[in-house]
Amino acid sequence: MSDNGRYIADVTIPDDVQIEPGQQFVKTWRVQNSGSTTWGPGYDLVFVNGNAMGSPTAVPLPNAAPGQQVDISINQTAPATAGKHFGDWRLRNAQGQFFGELVYLRILVPYPAKAEEKPAKVEEKPKVEENPAPPPIEPAEVAWEFELAKWRQTIWAITSIFESGSPEGNPAAYQTYDAGVISFGKHQATLASGTLNRVLQAYLSRSSSSTAQALKNEYATRVAQMDTSLRKDGRIKQLLLAAAQEAAMTEAQDVVFEESFYKPAVTAARDYNVRSPLGLAALYDTNIQGGLYIVLPRVTERLGGKIGEKGITEPQWIAAFLDLREERLNRLADQYIAKGDKGTGNALRTSTFRVQEYRQLLQAGNLKLEGTLNVRGRQVAGIS
Numbered sequence: 053m054s055d056n057g058r059y060i061a062d063v064t065i066p067d068d069v070q071i072e073p074g075q076q077f078v079k080t081w082r083v084q085n086s087g088s089t090t091w092g093p094g095y096d097l098v099f100v101n102g103n104a105m106g107s108p109t110a111v112p113l114p115n116a117a118p119g120q121q122v123d124i125s126i127n128q129t130a131p132a133t134a135g136k137h138f139g140d141w142r143l144r145n146a147q148g149q150f151f152g153e154l155v156y157l158r159i160l161v162p163y164p165a166k167a168e169e170k171p172a173k174v175e176e177k178p179k180v181e182e183n184p185a186p187p188p189i190e191p192a193e194v195a196w197e198f199e200l201a202k203w204r205q206t207i208w209a210i211t212s213i214f215e216s217g218s219p220e221g222n223p224a225a226y227q228t229y230d231a232g233v234i235s236f237g238k239h240q241a242t243l244a245s246g247t248l249n250r251v252l253q254a255y256l257s258r259s260s261s262s263t264a265q266a267l268k269n270e271y272a273t274r275v276a277q278m279d280t281s282l283r284k285d286g287r288i289k290q291l292l293l294a295a296a297q298e299a300a301m302t303e304a305q306d307v308v309f310e311e312s313f314y315k316p317a318v319t320a321a322r323d324y325n326v327r328s329p330l331g332l333a334a335l336y337d338t339n340i341q342g343g344l345y346i347v348l349p350r351v352t353e354r355l356g357g358k359i360g361e362k363g364i365t366e367p368q369w370i371a372a373f374l375d376l377r378e379e380r381l382n383r384l385a386d387q388y389i390a391k392g393d394k395g396t397g398n399a400l401r402t403s404t405f406r407v408q409e410y411r412q413l414l415q416a417g418n419l420k421l422e423g424t425l426n427v428r429g430r431q432v433a434g435i436s
Contacts, residue, residue: 057152094146
């Protein structure tokens with residue numbers, strides 16, 4: 053007779069969900085009793101590492117016979133500190149012995165948005181001397197200033213191709229085949245991450261149409277609760293596609309992703325001394341897909357510092373960032389496939405094409421994202 057347990061799925065709060073500081077939430081894991089003993093009194097799920105996020109450090113396991121799957125839920129509160137937070141938990145039997153697979157929680161508390169930098173004041177140019185000396189040759193590594201609004205169109209166009217197939221983005225893009233449960237809009241806001249709820253609320257605050265009223269009355273609560281049964285609900289799909297025809301929905305999608313993903317990526321870029329449009333684009337796209345705040349510290353660990361430290365150049369840093377992002381996606385793919393979820397695993401492995409597109413731009417030396425870019429066979433107007 054032996055105790056064992058196997059992680060099956062995140063029922064709520066998948067990895068890298070963004071949760072506002074201080075917000076309360078319920079994390080639920082689905083696990084299977086894969087041993088030969090029955091779980092009963094004295095069997096607990098125990099916090100072992102990271103941040104317990106306000107929860108008890110041990111909660112009783114539901115009774116479970118060998119082979120049975122059960123859901124384990126814990127009430128938690130997101131930390132007040134911005135950044136990536138994690139908590140590791142283990143199964144423990146009545147004799148105090150740990151057993152089975154580790155289960156864990158990974159969330160992102162967003163960094164506060166910073167106001168866009170204003171252009172530096174233009175100093176009065178000195179009088180031009182006759183027969184002036186030729187200008188000095190600029191070093192290969194140029195630290196140009198952030199121009200967020202100017203860069204955004206190109207940066208967003210690249211990710212829009214990845215997310216919905218076109219540089220302009222498709223506000224009506226809709227799919228239900230992956231772990232997001234429902235992915236909707238030009239930026240693919242997902243139900244499972246809570247981003248679809250933020251988009252819906254932003255839309256409802258901007259529209260009084262009959263479509264908006266129907267969504268509010270019939271689905272607002274269920275979307276806020278991340279109700280996974282909505283995956284197969286044809287009515288919500290019909291209403292969201294109708295809402296996508298309104299300018300209010302397009303605006304809502306852009307506003308939410310500006311605040312929730314683009315500005316935090318800018319903050320992260322500043323923190324790691326990233327100065328180029330290509331670098332910011334890679335960070336933003338990773339933030340959209342998930343895992344930005346996991347990959348960033350690993351780059352520092354691999355290189356031994358940030359850009360400008362220990363002779364680390366921006367191209368070297370971006371190359372390491374892309375390598376680590378690709379490694380993470382492949383590692384996650386292996387984990388999902390090992391758990392029997394080949395659909396999610398294969399989707400994650402296929403998504404490494406995003407890394408390849410940025411790597412090609414880096415290898416071409418196009419850190420400024422200039423000229424006409426070719427991204428997955430689509431043309432994108434670069435930054436002029």
